[in-house]
Amino acid sequence: MPEGEVVFARPAALEDTPTHYCPGCTHGIIHRLIGEVIDELGIREITVGIAPVGCAVLAYHYFNFDTVEAAHGRAPAVATGIKRVSPENVVFTYQGDGDLAAIGTAEIVHAANRGENITVVFVNNAVFGMTGGQMAPTTLPGQVTTSTPTGRDVKVDGYPVKVAEILAQTTGAAYIARRTVTQPKYVRSCKKAIKTAFKTQLAGLGFALVEVLSTCSTNWGMSPMEALRWLDENMIPYYPLGDYKVIDEVKALP
Amino acid sequence: MAKVLMKGNEAIAEAAIRAGCDGYFGYPITPQTELLEYMSRRMPELGRAFVQGESEIASINMVLGAAAAGKRAMTSSSSPGVSLKQEGISFLAGNELPAVIVNIMRGGPGLGNVQPSQSDYFQATKGGGHGDYFPIVLAPSTVQEAIDFTILAFELADKYRNPAMILGDGSIGQIMEPVELPEVESKPPDKPWAVTGCKGREKNIIRSLYLLAGPLEARNVILQKKYREIEANEQRHAEFMLEGAEMVIVAYGTTGRVAQTAITRARDEGMPVGLFRPITLYPYPKDAISSLVEQARVFLVLEMSAGQMLEDVELAVKGTVPVEFQGWLGGRVPTPSEVTQTIKEIRTKYLK
Numbered sequence: 001m002p003e004g005e006v007v008f009a010r011p012a013a014l015e016d017t018p019t020h021y022c023p024g025c026t027h028g029i030i031h032r033l034i035g036e037v038i039d040e041l042g043i044r045e046i047t048v049g050i051a052p053v054g055c056a057v058l059a060y061h062y063f064n065f066d067t068v069e070a071a072h073g074r075a076p077a078v079a080t081g082i083k084r085v086s087p088e089n090v091v092f093t094y095q096g097d098g099d100l101a102a103i104g105t106a107e108i109v110h111a112a113n114r115g116e117n118i119t120v121v122f123v124n125n126a127v128f129g130m131t132g133g134q135m136a137p138t139t140l141p142g143q144v145t146t147s148t149p150t151g152r153d154v155k156v157d158g159y160p161v162k163v164a165e166i167l168a169q170t171t172g173a174a175y176i177a178r179r180t181v182t183q184p185k186y187v188r189s190c191k192k193a194i195k196t197a198f199k200t201q202l203a204g205l206g207f208a209l210v211e212v213l214s215t216c217s218t219n220w221g222m223s224p225m226e227a228l229r230w231l232d233e234n235m236i237p238y239y240p241l242g243d244y245k246v247i248d249e250v251k252a253l254p
Numbered sequence: 255m256a257k258v259l260m261k262g263n264e265a266i267a268e269a270a271i272r273a274g275c276d277g278y279f280g281y282p283i284t285p286q287t288e289l290l291e292y293m294s295r296r297m298p299e300l301g302r303a304f305v306q307g308e309s310e311i312a313s314i315n316m317v318l319g320a321a322a323a324g325k326r327a328m329t330s331s332s333s334p335g336v337s338l339k340q341e342g343i344s345f346l347a348g349n350e351l352p353a354v355i356v357n358i359m360r361g362g363p364g365l366g367n368v369q370p371s372q373s374d375y376f377q378a379t380k381g382g383g384h385g386d387y388f389p390i391v392l393a394p395s396t397v398q399e400a401i402d403f404t405i406l407a408f409e410l411a412d413k414y415r416n417p418a419m420i421l422g423d424g425s426i427g428q429i430m431e432p433v434e435l436p437e438v439e440s441k442p443p444d445k446p447w448a449v450t451g452c453k454g455r456e457k458n459i460i461r462s463l464y465l466l467a468g469p470l471e472a473r474n475v476i477l478q479k480k481y482r483e484i485e486a487n488e489q490r491h492a493e494f495m496l497e498g499a500e501m502v503i504v505a506y507g508t509t510g511r512v513a514q515t516a517i518t519r520a521r522d523e524g525m526p527v528g529l530f531r532p533i534t535l536y537p538y539p540k541d542a543i544s545s546l547v548e549q550a551r552v553f554l555v556l557e558m559s560a561g562q563m564l565e566d567v568e569l570a571v572k573g574t575v576p577v578e579f580q581g582w583l584g585g586r587v588p589t590p591s592e593v594t595q596t597i598k599e600i601r602t603k604y605l606k
């Protein structure tokens with residue numbers, strides 16, 4: 001390798017700016033993967049991102065491309081509006097589990113069911129992060145949060161919502177996968193899935209979503225390392241990693 | 255130009271198409287549904303976007319997306335559905351995005367009924383959703399006006415980067431009248447702020463979040479400046495037989511039309527009464543009403559509500575002249591004879 005050659009740099013799709021995310025939060029890694037994928041696909045100049053309401057509401061500080069901030073849970077509808085009038089743009093939403101799996105359930109299910117040609121990156125950290133760690137639809141049974149002080153009681157609060165499994169049932173969905181970013185091997189696999197989700201849209205194949213299991217060390221009350229371990233040991237068994245729906249056309253993508 | 259017979263809802267839809275509406279997103283609700291059905295047929299024919307959303311919430315947010323992309327976008331609904339759109343309308347205003355919302359009002363509160371009503375006036379003209387904002391609100395009283403105001407709504411929305419609303423009652427949506435459909439010349443302005451992909455320019459961000467008080471205050475100051483500008487430039491109204499009128503009836507939409515018939519009869523009987531019919535409900539044509547206090551000895555406000563626009567008339571009149579009110583509730587439409595009767599009573603009370 002010649003001297004001075006750049007082998008690793010910040011993706012052009014990301015801004016050079018300090019993070020506001022907490023230490024140990026994996027939103028940053030996921031932003032980075034999206035940035036790398038957008039660079040590699042050469043789509044930065046045609047991409048429109050939709051930021052959610054949640055900790056990632058400021059995603060437009062980090063993404064170096066056009067961005068719209070949606071109302072809480074409405075990102076798939078906003079993305080639908082953009083994509084339908086500007087099909088030449090690549091449109092994706094970035095949503096947390098409160099945003100997507102609580103208040104925005106109708107919007108995500110119907111966007112998937114319409115086979116809306118958009119990409120969704122769904123960050124499941126098992127709590128409402130931004131509002132201070134209340135129960136999310138994805139909070140595990142028994143998990144203590146600021147609104148389940150004695151642990152989530154499934155008899156009262158119902159069961160954690162399995163988004164990838166549910167959306168895989170929609171006929172319109174083309175690609176549904178669940179990944180995490182707690183270990184280097186998982187990060188690599190997650191990036192591949194995010195890339196597939198964008199390629200699905202570029203090929204016009206329809207709705208693609210990658211659920212990414214993510215940490216919230218602050219609201220879980222753990223150190224960053226403990227949080228990564230807790231996710232591996234508790235979330236992955238409940239939310240198994242894997243591909244939940246891959247239509248043949250997506251399988252055949254180069 | 256040859257006239258065609260059209261139903262109000264369909265006429266609004268066709269007017270929107272002529273105004274260059276690129277995307278329509280809606281959800282069925284009586285008495286507005288023909289608008290959505292018309293769009294479902296015509297928009298795909300023209301290669302434009304039509305989506306029947308899963309709810310009014312989804313539909314208004316699809317409109318927000320299409321507007322953010324720089325395209326002309328529209329949704330329509332009736333009262334309960336428009337309540338659901340308020341969050342989205344607040345976001346449109348906060349993001350400074352142009353879009354057209356049609357409310358063909360029905361009786362309320364709650365599910366109410368599907369009869370004509372004007373009881374969403376407060377919601378439409380005072381903001382409706384959270385935050386300090388106003389949509390521009392236009393109130394047609396005929397199918398022809400519904401057409402003309404729809405085109406105007408797209409133009410004003412673009413001009414001020416603000417949501418604009420057509421506020422019609424159920425009879426405006428359902429009535430059939432001969433109309434002229436104009437060719438629309440105006441083109442949407444350039445929208446350099448739109449999210450179209452950042453090729454060849456800095457990235458665009460469309461947002462309403464300003465975490466600190468200072469920046470959000472600054473943002474609101476800009477918005478308020480815009481609303482003052484709208485109030486200064488866009489007040490519109492129509493007048494009927496105001497010449498020499500000592501009693502000024504203030505009524506909009508269908509009620510204004512009924513009043514017009516009643517006034518013609520009253521004038522035949524020698525009663526000095528005329529009509530002031532607001533066309534813009536926001537900005538309210540308060541300057542013109544204020545100047546009428548010189549001439550009027552009494553104002554009579556008529557509404558198919560319990561008295562909502564009444565407050566704006568009272569604010570404009572500022573207690574200088576008595577303001578009387580008659581309202582019709584629950585989807586009941588006034589008859590000209592009822593109005594004539596009221597005119598007589600008010601005349602006896604104030605003008606004899």
Ligand SMILES: Cc1ncc(C[n+]2csc(CCOP(=O)(O)OP(=O)(O)O)c2C)c(N)n1
Pocket residue numbers: 053054055056072095096097098099100123125127128129130131136
């Ligand atoms: C309509 C509405 N309801 C509630 C809120 C308050 N709120 C802000 S963020 C949030 C939860 C976000 O949680 P999640 O989607 O899991 O994202 P995270 O913050 O964990 O990344 C809530 C309830 C809001 N902004 N708007």
